[in-house]
Amino acid sequence: MSVTKNELLKTPEIKPTRQIIEALAKRINEGYYKNVPQYAVALRCQKVRGEEIYKIAAFTNPKTASAYIFIWPKENKYITWDVEEKKWRTAMIWYMFPVRYYRGQEKSFSSRPTFEMLKTVLKVEGKTAYDMIAKWQQGIKDRIREDKKQREKDRINKEYMNFVKPEPKNFRNWARKQYDQYIFYDYARNVKTGWCTRCNAIVPVKKPKHRKEAYCQNCKKKITFICNSRKDMIWTDGGRLTLVQNFKDGIIARSYTYRKKVWYKGEQLFLNEVTRQMITSEGYKEFEYDMGSWKDALKGSNYQGEYYTWWLNDEIQYLDHISSGLKKLRSSYLLTDRSVNVVNYIGAEQTHPVIEKCAKAGLTKLANEFVTKWDAKKVLDSVADGELAKDLGIDKMRMGRLRKQNGGWELLQWYQEEKINDTIWDDEILFNFASWDIDYTDIDGMLEKIPMTKLYHYLLKQSKLGTMSVRQVVQTWNDYMSMATRLKMDTDKSMVYMPKDLHRAHNDCIDLINTARVEEEAKKLRKKWPKVDKNCRDLKKYEFKDKKYCIVAPKGVADIYREGMVLRHCLHTCDIYWNRITEKITFLMFLRKADSPDTPWYTLEVEPGGNIRQKRTVGDNQNPDLKEAMPFLKKWQKHIQKIMNDEDRKLAERSDKQRRENYKEIRKEQKRVWHGKLQGQLLADVLEADFMAAI
Numbered sequence: 001m002s003v004t005k006n007e008l009l010k011t012p013e014i015k016p017t018r019q020i021i022e023a024l025a026k027r028i029n030e031g032y033y034k035n036v037p038q039y040a041v042a043l044r045c046q047k048v049r050g051e052e053i054y055k056i057a058a059f060t061n062p063k064t065a066s067a068y069i070f071i072w073p074k075e076n077k078y079i080t081w082d083v084e085e086k087k088w089r090t091a092m093i094w095y096m097f098p099v100r101y102y103r104g105q106e107k108s109f110s111s112r113p114t115f116e117m118l119k120t121v122l123k124v125e126g127k128t129a130y131d132m133i134a135k136w137q138q139g140i141k142d143r144i145r146e147d148k149k150q151r152e153k154d155r156i157n158k159e160y161m162n163f164v165k166p167e168p169k170n171f172r173n174w175a176r177k178q179y180d181q182y183i184f185y186d187y188a189r190n191v192k193t194g195w196c197t198r199c200n201a202i203v204p205v206k207k208p209k210h211r212k213e214a215y216c217q218n219c220k221k222k223i224t225f226i227c228n229s230r231k232d233m234i235w236t237d238g239g240r241l242t243l244v245q246n247f248k249d250g251i252i253a254r255s256y257t258y259r260k261k262v263w264y265k266g267e268q269l270f271l272n273e274v275t276r277q278m279i280t281s282e283g284y285k286e287f288e289y290d291m292g293s294w295k296d297a298l299k300g301s302n303y304q305g306e307y308y309t310w311w312l313n314d315e316i317q318y319l320d321h322i323s324s325g326l327k328k329l330r331s332s333y334l335l336t337d338r339s340v341n342v343v344n345y346i347g348a349e350q351t352h353p354v355i356e357k358c359a360k361a362g363l364t365k366l367a368n369e370f371v372t373k374w375d376a377k378k379v380l381d382s383v384a385d386g387e388l389a390k391d392l393g394i395d396k397m398r399m400g401r402l403r404k405q406n407g408g409w410e411l412l413q414w415y416q417e418e419k420i421n422d423t424i425w426d427d428e429i430l431f432n433f434a435s436w437d438i439d440y441t442d443i444d445g446m447l448e449k450i451p452m453t454k455l456y457h458y459l460l461k462q463s464k465l466g467t468m469s470v471r472q473v474v475q476t477w478n479d480y481m482s483m484a485t486r487l488k489m490d491t492d493k494s495m496v497y498m499p500k501d502l503h504r505a506h507n508d509c510i511d512l513i514n515t516a517r518v519e520e521e522a523k524k525l526r527k528k529w530p531k532v533d534k535n536c537r538d539l540k541k542y543e544f545k546d547k548k549y550c551i552v553a554p555k556g557v558a559d560i561y562r563e564g565m566v567l568r569h570c571l572h573t574c575d576i577y578w579n580r581i582t583e584k585i586t587f588l589m590f591l592r593k594a595d596s597p598d599t600p601w602y603t604l605e606v607e608p609g610g611n612i613r614q615k616r617t618v619g620d621n622q623n624p625d626l627k628e629a630m631p632f633l634k635k636w637q638k639h640i641q642k643i644m645n646d647e648d649r650k651l652a653e654r655s656d657k658q659r660r661e662n663y664k665e666i667r668k669e670q671k672r673v674w675h676g677k678l679q680g681q682l683l684a685d686v687l688e689a690d691f692m693a694a695i
């Protein structure tokens with residue numbers, strides 16, 4: 001600028017013309033508009049004497065200009081003197097003097113000479129002087145922005161992108177083999193060949209079926225059959241993949257979005273590079289491809305020097321001879337199986353020296369998991385940089401065992417717990433627990449009751465028995481034990497904490513816990529059979545026990561119902577038994593083990609005189625374990641004979657008679673058992689076999 005700002009201010013003042021004064025006085029009165037100025041601003045332009053500078057006065061009142069816009073048409077420059085604010089501004093005219101539009105016309109005014117002068121010097125199209133100035137200024141702004149963009153693009157290319165090597169020759173061919181593959185075949189009887197999208201060739205096929213998954217006989221890879229007549233073109237699933245190359249004194253990871261269109265004998269690959277991550281001695285850089293150029297992705301982000309992008313962990317990597325780059329970066333990535341995203345690995349390794357130490361000690365799985373597993377990584381933050389075994393919370397002996405198995409994070413945690421517990425557990429067991437994703441905290445409750453080896457075999461057995469994964473068994477056990485505690489079961493008894501069939505024990509608990517349901521059912525039954533509760537109370541005298549077994553009398557409907565639910569037999573669901581209790585023909589009594597008198601075992605149907613009609617346990621069955629209890633039952637029957645009173649004797653006689661008649665009746669009718677183990681047998685045979693007379 002050869003002319004100073006002060007000199008510009010000394011240029012002659014521009015006065016409003018009569019036309020301008022009149023224009024500014026004009027008002028619109030029409031519909032929505034009431035006494036609104038027709039023109040928001042009026043412009044008058046003059047050339048500055050002896051210079052290629054034009055001075056434009058902007059009037060909003062008829063006395064003096066509100067601002068002067070100085071323009072240098074040849075230099076594409078302008079500056080505005082705000083008369084009212086008394087300061088220089090670079091704001092554009094539409095910002096300083098916003099105009100409304102009225103009937104499609106913007107409301108600015110200029111005389112013809114001003115319009116013609118600006119048209120000549122600004123060389124832009126426009127309907128008004130204001131319009132031309134606005135467009136010209138916008139053009140300058142745009143050009144400045146473009147120049148800045150171009151300079152940034154040039155800088156990024158010069159400093160980074162020019163160092164990026166071309167894609168390896170076989171990269172695209174590798175890429176097209178990723179993701180879904182198909183074999184197209186012609187619909188015909190005995191079709192023998194098809195087009196494999198992976199082989200890019202005609203291959204033999206055997207019994208193809210539309211959408212059926214199979215393996216290509218040529219490349220041996222998984223494919224999906226597509227019948228030509230059904231579909232002529234297929235889009236494969238999209239995804240991302242990464243090309244990793246040497247770059248300067250480090251590496252670059254180039255990430256592409258990927259998709260493929262395939263058809264019979266043809267394909268089109270869509271591979272677009274979207275991000276570039278660079279790790280060199282200068283640090284970490286990340287660029288994103290946007291509108292035709294690479295943009296610094298870290299600009300304005302809160303990047304703190306540690307790069308980690310969790311979703312990159314799953315990206316397929318093409319590693320293009322990056323050994324020299326990795327060596328220059330002194331990365332231990334070379335020692336690993338290279339399954340982890342290389343950028344994430346180096347990022348984690350540079351901030352956490354333990355990772356490198358693990359890799360160097362042969363603990364490559366652990367090194368990888370410190371990179372990919374969030375909980376493992378968190379622990380690293382508190383690890384001191386000392387001796388590796390110590391940093392990992394174990395000792396030399398356990399370090400040796402961990403290395404022998406190339407153990408990962410799960411196994412390491414097991415060794416840590418083993419050390420804390422000051423014990424030695426079997427390596428095979430720990431290895432399996434680790435691979436099943438079972439932590440110490442998952443089973444520490446079990447370990448308090450069951451020694452490790454015994455527990456391990458118990459879990460395996462339950463897993464097989466209940467067709468559950470071992471993890472599910474552990475979950476079931478924890479659920480079961482918390483229910484058992486709520487039910488006040490004796491959880492120190494091995495029968496309780498190591499049930500033979502965990503799955504079943506678990507389900508029984510669910511039913512019992514659901515006391516609301518038991519109460520609800522009991523209420524209904526009580527309404528229908530109001531005498532049952534009272535008659536049950538009279539049974540207290542029949543209770544009996546010795547060292548091994550006991551007979552417990554139900555307190556009422558709810559007890560009988562609950563017993564039936566747990567044992568899953570039918571006694572509590574049949575009206576006939578409720579009726580018999582009401583009529584005092586038979587009663588239901590509970591046979592249980594003396595060491596767990598609250599745990600249902602057998603339900604007995606007993607006549608008032610001690611005759612036992614039926615003995616039922618889980619699923620209407622009788623198990624061999626009942627045999628041992630038979631002497632006890634006989635002892636009990638004798639006891640009943642002794643305590644019976646006259647009324648009991650009368651009832652007993654009646655029951656005995658009724659039973660004999662009843663059995664005779666059903667034998668005549670040839671009634672058979674409908675379900676369960678004894679299905680098909682004569683009901684009378686079954687009942688008589690179960691009958692146990694009191695002598």
Ligand SMILES: [Zn+2]
Binds near residue numbers: 219
């Ligand atoms: Zn193939």
